[in-house]
Amino acid sequence: MRRLAKVGLLTGALLLVAAPAYAQQDGPTLEALELNVLVVFLMVATVLVFIMHAGFAMLEAGMTRQKNAGNIVGKNLMTITLGIITYYAVGWALMYGTQVGGVVGTDMFFLRGGSYEPDALLEIDFAFQAMFAATAATIVSGAVAERMRFGAYLTVAVVMTAVIYPVVGAWTWGGGWLDQLGFVDFAGSTIVHLTGGVAGLVGAAALGARIGKFDAAGKPRAIPGHSMPLAALGVLLLFFGWFGFNGGSVLALDGQAIAGVLVTTALAASGGAVTAALLTRLTNGKYDVAMIGNGILAGLVGITAGADVLSNGAALLVGLVAGLLVTASVSFVDSIRIDDPVGAISVHGTCGVLGTLWVGLFHVDDGLFTGGGPALLGVQVVSVAAVIAWVALTSAILFGALKALGQLRADPDWELEGLDLHEHGVPGYPELVFGAGTPSTDTRPARELSADRTDGRTEA
């Protein structure tokens, strides 16, 4: 029987079936209700962060060429799924298990054992945080797009979600040494985004540029993505999901904090769009839609560290600055001959730093510009440096090893003809490559087919 019943019955009856111990212990008390509502709130946040992976998939597909469209979405499908399994098996344990020396957790592999009994909060917390881990990994996929081998990428996704990101998490959200220093990173400008951005930078550097990205003189050439509608859809899905990314990071049924975070998040994203639009209009005479998309994401990364401790004004401002910074950073990355097809390094790396330092400057209580002195800013700088060092080191080893094994970069002809064909056997858009209606399948003799339709046509 599956029907909603009157609440009294329901709470009793169904809970007894589903989780007897739990139901007994909690009863229809305010505390029990609050806990249950908290789970619902985090369910909402979890699914919102989840859908960011569709956002990344669409953004990255839209901003790369059609010959690699199947490959890039394949990477996204694998990142979220492999990421969940890896984080379940290992990542959570390193991040939230009982710590050794404030550096790394040591128990709770497969969510078992350790300091927590499996319960509602552990489970929902895991679900929410697994989506974050996969986010850190998927950022890399944008920076290394269109030239990295699929198998190598899977390795990177596993190591990111098993080790690189969880260790950063252990130092910070897990209560490790940076947390003890007083590091403030609400939803992960540094912990998630900068981590992904740095790994992306190392990956892009190790891989080298796509064929044709730089001309003989080393001047960057634009390689526009194949579908602006998909890219825009990706940006909007990311923006949508970010409300859960930041909102859910309140991690408590605290309406005041949740509401505040949603507003600062919306304002910062909006600021990023506006300055990116105006700047490209002023410098090139045209509104660069792809850069507007990057501006929105830059604003979102910029607010992530301080969404709960910045005023609305400071939030709008960090968005406006992020929109400018990302535009400059994209050109800078080009100028040092790093090829980042979707701007992941600038959006997540550069603006991740911005967002983290911004907290040191504008924290409502402890910011340098809000009368809090330089202490917090100092902690933020140290933490950013520590995270960059760790991620750069480990990802250099990782990408270095893959390169040494000859497993990192796709063969040039794979790259020229498209990774779809060589890694997956079929193009992302087969009919654009091989002609519409493939296979052209009218192999039966004409008389077996009914006569070709002539309705609505006249013989001249």
Added chain:
Amino acid sequence: MRRLAKVGLLTGALLLVAAPAYAQQDGPTLEALELNVLVVFLMVATVLVFIMHAGFAMLEAGMTRQKNAGNIVGKNLMTITLGIITYYAVGWALMYGTQVGGVVGTDMFFLRGGSYEPDALLEIDFAFQAMFAATAATIVSGAVAERMRFGAYLTVAVVMTAVIYPVVGAWTWGGGWLDQLGFVDFAGSTIVHLTGGVAGLVGAAALGARIGKFDAAGKPRAIPGHSMPLAALGVLLLFFGWFGFNGGSVLALDGQAIAGVLVTTALAASGGAVTAALLTRLTNGKYDVAMIGNGILAGLVGITAGADVLSNGAALLVGLVAGLLVTASVSFVDSIRIDDPVGAISVHGTCGVLGTLWVGLFHVDDGLFTGGGPALLGVQVVSVAAVIAWVALTSAILFGALKALGQLRADPDWELEGLDLHEHGVPGYPELVFGAGTPSTDTRPARELSADRTDGRTEA
């Protein structure tokens, strides 16, 4: 440290960190919990209304030509972001600030000052309502698609969210003169949709038709959109978001009302699809998928004014009627030589009127056909007229000024070659225009590239 803790600890500990004053004041009381849950409910509604902007982006992109695909999604990205900033700075104040004469608010610019202290409810209410403001603006972008300058559109989006929509809002939801008359518009058939539809009509009229829309004899020619899958995705994202648009408009933790609204919303949308499908099948012999999409949206607009005060039967009926009406209206708009590429005027304008008057006819208590007499219907008619007058007047001034300045319409050759190229520098689908794999980038001498792949190929 960022982990969910047992609830007791949690409520205490985290709240103390995040918002000490708040935690002290509220404690773990039923009232505090209710408030917090209300914020979560409105968070859900807010993100749902937000994602309608992805719906509009996909719908409008899908229903216009590929040469303008980047332009149209660029407009959508800017509408929601500019709209949030403008509504934050000005729009909210005019709509909900302390009113002068029941006509317009005068304080609370940048959400500061005025009758409310910044608190959870103000913030979440702002977030929710900012999405509505941007919706009113984005409706215009569909009606003016494929021929309006980007800069001019940005101006329109700003004025819509800063003034035109907020004043309508002030008269109604803000407690102004129409509200005092007794005007009933639950979630905005008139306030949001008709406002957008009228501005779209004025804009489309001021711009004139796209080149080629009408033949030499003035007969309308269909200009099909370039992607039915994107259009359908847009419709479904809009339908999805509408559950938040209407559901959230309950603005209270009232399960009875919320559940009822979700059901009436679903039934009306469904009704719209069915009559649009059948009508096109009966009149043209073929099911017009684009019109089915318009039918769904028409049903949604039609139920919006009365989602909480119509019976399920009346809801289904308004949807069925809306599906017919929108089909007729699209042809009518064509017949008066107004070019509305996506049907925005018919969906949001015509069916906005339908939905508003429907409340006067079928309001469970006060409808003309439900024994309530003609009073409510009278108020609805007056209110619709007032809103049309205000929006028509102000948007005529706005579009008229842009036209007078020569800033309104794109040059004919921009329009013919596509706005993407001329306004943004790069087509929305570069490889469909300039060939796959652009730039064709095999510039290294052949010996540097590994030999072309021959696996799986045989030399004859």
Added chain:
Amino acid sequence: MRRLAKVGLLTGALLLVAAPAYAQQDGPTLEALELNVLVVFLMVATVLVFIMHAGFAMLEAGMTRQKNAGNIVGKNLMTITLGIITYYAVGWALMYGTQVGGVVGTDMFFLRGGSYEPDALLEIDFAFQAMFAATAATIVSGAVAERMRFGAYLTVAVVMTAVIYPVVGAWTWGGGWLDQLGFVDFAGSTIVHLTGGVAGLVGAAALGARIGKFDAAGKPRAIPGHSMPLAALGVLLLFFGWFGFNGGSVLALDGQAIAGVLVTTALAASGGAVTAALLTRLTNGKYDVAMIGNGILAGLVGITAGADVLSNGAALLVGLVAGLLVTASVSFVDSIRIDDPVGAISVHGTCGVLGTLWVGLFHVDDGLFTGGGPALLGVQVVSVAAVIAWVALTSAILFGALKALGQLRADPDWELEGLDLHEHGVPGYPELVFGAGTPSTDTRPARELSADRTDGRTEA
């Protein structure tokens, strides 16, 4: 006036307006709050299941050819809308009305009369379950894609949501004979997915294969879908929605159950991706992205029956197995010359059986392998058989009748040229078929148009 007010005022004031009786009866009690929160929770679940229809639309469109893209999304638009109306009028009554002999309900047509008064729980439950009914129907549309007439499909969608699915539902969730036997199917591996999969199989068999699917020797030929990005978006939207499909099926504000269900759901989906990826890599040397997508969905279907009664380990395992099974099943279906363009039979049918039996094997308390003996497994087997028998029989009658009437299959030339053109009059991507910029509309004499733009171009 539409503003959030302080909670005290609000609960009183707004509730009194919206639903006086309700407000009086409930007051600000814990029970009332719990009921209201339950509605919000189910609203979240409802909208998530709703968006699965966008997932199906994108998946099915992406995995079929561009000439049928409008047709397939048109089917999806009609399935959800027709489905809601039909389930409202008839389906709910058969499923949840007062039963006759444990077989079928007999009252509550149009949600009226019967054992429940219309109230918040009935309404939200209906909304949630209507989305399920439409899901069972839409599964069919994938299996019969690219060759079935639109009108015939509408008939099938109506019969599925009016009768075939509701009767299965009556036997099980409605409290009928299978429920009384002790059948366990948490969120519908059998009730929803197998039902859809069996009807899809019957439909595909009745229709015959698409022209060109099998060569002269009967060997299957791949007909790749036209857009991997759309297919991947579909998969991710389905995964997203499945959190509501399974999470919402807890049907109670039980945080423990909800959190657990989300985790098992995520793990199973992830397992499906991983084995599908590895298996295709091992057998073909290439990662098959479309099969990875199928693997995710297979894992989701596999966990659906037991999401609340499987350990995390058993959940991951069922996903891993589902990823293998779906890959084998797709080949098997091909080998018996059934043409299932999107793999619906394998994903929903085969893995629906897997998931249902898995409960018999691994149910935390009653599974064969967890010390519960064979009783539950027996019930599961019987139930699966009963559902297959009912659905196969009724859908054979349905498809048989349509075939006998000559209304089932599209004419060969419709099929060859694309259903879009013949059923809907316009291709899903008109500019890919008829050239960009259709109609080419520069019909005014050259002098009327401003000179072609020459900025940025030089005369040699």
Added chain:
Amino acid sequence: MKLITAIVKPTKLEAIKDALEAHGVAGLTVTDVRGYGRQRGHTEIYRGAQYTVEFVPKVKLELLADVLDVDGIVDAIVEHARTGEVGDGKVFVSDVDRVVRIRTGEEDRDAL
């Protein structure tokens, strides 16, 4: 050397290619084109307005061949492209001065 060009219905491409292969043709080149001819396009209704498509999707085959093979190839194409319905298309033959195979530099017959 001759160039044979055929404009045919897209659904006939596979059958023609198979026939030519059986006929010993070693290569050909295909282009998606749109044709205007006796076979009129469609007039449909889209969102209430008339939608006239005057061009019909076709496929163009280009085939370099030795003079001696031309007639056989033309006949094979005509046979396998024919449905008997209006719009079956055209085959035409024109002269080519010189053909080079890029890979080897071979010319004319040897280049095919």
Added chain:
Amino acid sequence: MKLITAIVKPTKLEAIKDALEAHGVAGLTVTDVRGYGRQRGHTEIYRGAQYTVEFVPKVKLELLADVLDVDGIVDAIVEHARTGEVGDGKVFVSDVDRVVRIRTGEEDRDAL
């Protein structure tokens, strides 16, 4: 028999087709092509980097015609394709040995 080939601006296709129809032309075939010529492409900025498009979208018309009709058709195309701006394109004429209508097997003039 002659083959007239015209490479023109896409926006001119409809006007040319209408003119040719008025001129009694019964059929033609259209291909989307990209041209490189005196009309340079664009140099734009996309995400901060230079984006040079050296090819401009054009449309190619191919038209089989009787020798006697060639000049009139060429003139009609030139007239309706002209904007006077660089990039208007080319028309060229070449010789065709033989034309077959697939549907009927008719040849040459009768095949048009």
Added chain:
Amino acid sequence: MKLITAIVKPTKLEAIKDALEAHGVAGLTVTDVRGYGRQRGHTEIYRGAQYTVEFVPKVKLELLADVLDVDGIVDAIVEHARTGEVGDGKVFVSDVDRVVRIRTGEEDRDAL
């Protein structure tokens, strides 16, 4: 006047165009085509079933040139299109009666 047609690998287009530009060629027209030849397509597995692509994406260049320039241009194309692998494609030359530049009405050499 002559028409030079080349069917080449898409990745070679840019190099060929640069070489021809250096060679003084003022214009050319490019079409996306699919080729069937000695370079076989792929046989892949997609969702468990065999997926045979018999056509390979190629690019067709068409180039009107004066008789005197033909050999140099053909050589330049052959040189820059060659990878030495099967599938490099063909170049062929045919005769053109007349070329008109639409913008000006100039003919033949002057029309290029």
